[in-house]
Amino acid sequence: MTAGLLHIDSRLVSQSASATFSIVTKCLEHRPSLDRLYVLLRHPQNNTSKDVAVSASSSFFEQLTTLYNQAFRISSTLDLRVLLANVNHTSISDQWLSSLDLQVVLQDTPHSLPAVLQSLPAVNLHFASPHTLETTHGAKWTVYKKVVIGGTFDHLHAGHKLLLSNAILRCSQCLTIGVTRQEMLEKKRLADLIQPLAVRQERLRGFCQEVNPFIDYNIVPISDPFGPSTVDADLVAIVASEETLDGARAVNVERARKGLKELAVHTFPLNDVEGSTADLRTISSSYARQQMLGRLLKAPNDKVLPRRPYLIGITGGSGSGKTSISKYLATKPDVMVIDCDKVAHEAYKKGTALYHRLVQEYGQSVLHAETGEIARREIGRIVFGNEEARKKLNSLIWPAVRDYCLANVKESNPKVAFLDAALLLEAGWADALHEIWVTFVPEEEAVKRITERDSVTKEEALRRLHTQLSNRQRIDQAHVIFSTLWDYSVTHAQVDRAWQELTQRL
Ligand SMILES: CC(C)(COP(=O)(O)OP(=O)(O)OC[C@H]1O[C@@H](n2cnc3c(N)ncnc32)[C@H](O)[C@@H]1O)[C@@H](O)C(=O)NCCC(=O)NCCS
Ligand SMILES: Nc1ncnc2c1ncn2[C@@H]1O[C@H](COP(=O)(O)OP(=O)(O)OP(=O)(O)O)[C@@H](O)[C@H]1O
Numbered sequence: 001m002t003a004g005l006l007h008i009d010s011r012l013v014s015q016s017a018s019a020t021f022s023i024v025t026k027c028l029e030h031r032p033s034l035d036r037l038y039v040l041l042r043h044p045q046n047n048t049s050k051d052v053a054v055s056a057s058s059s060f061f062e063q064l065t066t067l068y069n070q071a072f073r074i075s076s077t078l079d080l081r082v083l084l085a086n087v088n089h090t091s092i093s094d095q096w097l098s099s100l101d102l103q104v105v106l107q108d109t110p111h112s113l114p115a116v117l118q119s120l121p122a123v124n125l126h127f128a129s130p131h132t133l134e135t136t137h138g139a140k141w142t143v144y145k146k147v148v149i150g151g152t153f154d155h156l157h158a159g160h161k162l163l164l165s166n167a168i169l170r171c172s173q174c175l176t177i178g179v180t181r182q183e184m185l186e187k188k189r190l191a192d193l194i195q196p197l198a199v200r201q202e203r204l205r206g207f208c209q210e211v212n213p214f215i216d217y218n219i220v221p222i223s224d225p226f227g228p229s230t231v232d233a234d235l236v237a238i239v240a241s242e243e244t245l246d247g248a249r250a251v252n253v254e255r256a257r258k259g260l261k262e263l264a265v266h267t268f269p270l271n272d273v274e275g276s277t278a279d280l281r282t283i284s285s286s287y288a289r290q291q292m293l294g295r296l297l298k299a300p301n302d303k304v305l306p307r308r309p310y311l312i313g314i315t316g317g318s319g320s321g322k323t324s325i326s327k328y329l330a331t332k333p334d335v336m337v338i339d340c341d342k343v344a345h346e347a348y349k350k351g352t353a354l355y356h357r358l359v360q361e362y363g364q365s366v367l368h369a370e371t372g373e374i375a376r377r378e379i380g381r382i383v384f385g386n387e388e389a390r391k392k393l394n395s396l397i398w399p400a401v402r403d404y405c406l407a408n409v410k411e412s413n414p415k416v417a418f419l420d421a422a423l424l425l426e427a428g429w430a431d432a433l434h435e436i437w438v439t440f441v442p443e444e445e446a447v448k449r450i451t452e453r454d455s456v457t458k459e460e461a462l463r464r465l466h467t468q469l470s471n472r473q474r475i476d477q478a479h480v481i482f483s484t485l486w487d488y489s490v491t492h493a494q495v496d497r498a499w500q501e502l503t504q505r506l
Helices: 017-030 058-074 094-098 158-169 197-211 242-257 285-292 322-329 340-347 353-362 376-383 387-412 443-454 458-466 471-476 488-505
Strands: 003-009 036-042 079-082 104-107 122-124 144-151 171-180 216-222 237-241 264-268 310-316 335-339 416-420 435-440 480-483
Touching (some): 003 017, 017 104, 036 058, 058 079, 079 158, 079 197, 144 158, 158 171, 158 237, 158 264, 197 216, 242 264, 322 335, 322 416, 322 488, 335 340, 335 387, 353 376, 435 471, 443 458
Parallel strands (some): 003 104, 036 079, 171 216, 237 264, 310 435, 335 416, 435 480
16 A cells, blocks of 8 residues: 655645645645545644644634545545644654654645654645635534444545544544444445445544544444444534434434433534535445446456466356346457356256266156256256255266366367356355456345246245355455346446456456
8 A cells, every 4th residue: 555644734725625626636646656645734833943733623624524525536546534633732743643654745845844754755746825824713613522423434435534533523532433233234225345344343443543543432333323322321422414413313312311411413514615516425335335346356366377268257146147247248359158057057968977967866757758858947946945955966067067168268268258157156166267256136136036037936036045155255255246236238337347447457
């Protein structure tokens, strides 16, 4: 990770959204590889001769809003973190700043760097001088010993960072953060992509500790909308965005019912300042999850495999859209697509060794009365309700399917070969492939599709799905993910994006 620190006069950010936009743009132009940009806002009169602290105030919070908003407009992947431990404090702890693992300091003037930063490469970016000499303070800013906030905090984004910053600026001792457990989130859009609770907690703690390590953070999983806010008698204030004000009010109703002291409620708007086009309300976790679709999420497995043919497994639960995605991929140039279900069906055609083996295993009753072929539906009935029988079938069929696929791909030698196989991961094929592409839909949708397509009952569809890995288990191993939950054009757009990225890395 490449991290830099922007050290600037706080008035530069107060001027306008467009001035802030150009400051962040300049930083990224100078260092395009920056993954994370810390911002240390300096009081205008704070230079080497005078120590003056930046104060928490409503106008300071507006500056944070502008910064997060404009940074998001410029790059949705830049991890901006405005530091807060210097707010209201004249001396800045060396230990704090040196823990940030910085590679570069970007600044407006060549002087006044805190001592611990002076050994780092520093670049003066010559921002335009501030128009005003005064800093504005706005309304009174009250600080409390114990503050509480709550949320899901999936894929920590600018809206979350502003909520956390507001609460940190209002807190002098301990900030309690309730984080929703996975089971409360099943109904959310693209719920299978929500980060696990432990990851969300760790990212939250990382952000909070970095921006201000001098207060305590009590980060607790919650299983209801209130969490500790209606239990902890020591809490004094709650912070919420304006959109969630009703939730904060409900906390106080519940506290009153339990005889607990009412919390001071502080809200802040998530709308933009100074009329720029970005709106923090559009920065949402579901947007972040949507952005993951069709994108490379981790490095391909190309250490030991030859570059050609480049092997990609397409997998997903029954009814998740593997076949339609594979058909679409087959229209791309120099690719080969193998439908492993079809290969399996061919492998036990009448007269083959496997045919005789299956008859030996399951008896004559699995044969079509007229054609003498294996009646797949009959085998399905046996194996989807019986784990032992299914394992046996898999052990008989998978090696044959795998050998056929690899031999065919080798012979045709296309640039890219896609293997469409529902049980790719279960069968342990991942190591033989460069990438795993996973498609998923919620279970409810999969059941609907399977019952309509295959004329089976809901119970049969569920039984089939439950013999397979879960969406989350597959997504954990995926290089690229798709969701076919919407219109075909949306699926195709995801696949086009993945294809375009793939052609760039091949
Ligand atoms: C069990 C069989 C006879 C049922 O045939 P049927 O025509 O009803 O289903 P079809 O072959 O079209 O498969 C539909 C879907 O069922 C699921 N499925 C198939 N086999 C299995 C299995 N062994 N375990 C779990 N799910 C399975 C997959 O999602 C598959 O895409 C048939 O699926 C089969 O031969 N399966 C073994 C081959 C296999 O493992 N294929 C998966 C890819 S290698
Ligand atoms: N936007 C979409 N993209 C892809 N498939 C969709 C979409 N909308 C609906 N579907 C439907 O979903 C159903 C299941 O898709 P498909 O047959 O491709 O699944 P599959 O993953 O190959 O399933 P199985 O493993 O059971 O063979 C199909 O009937 C398809 O028409």
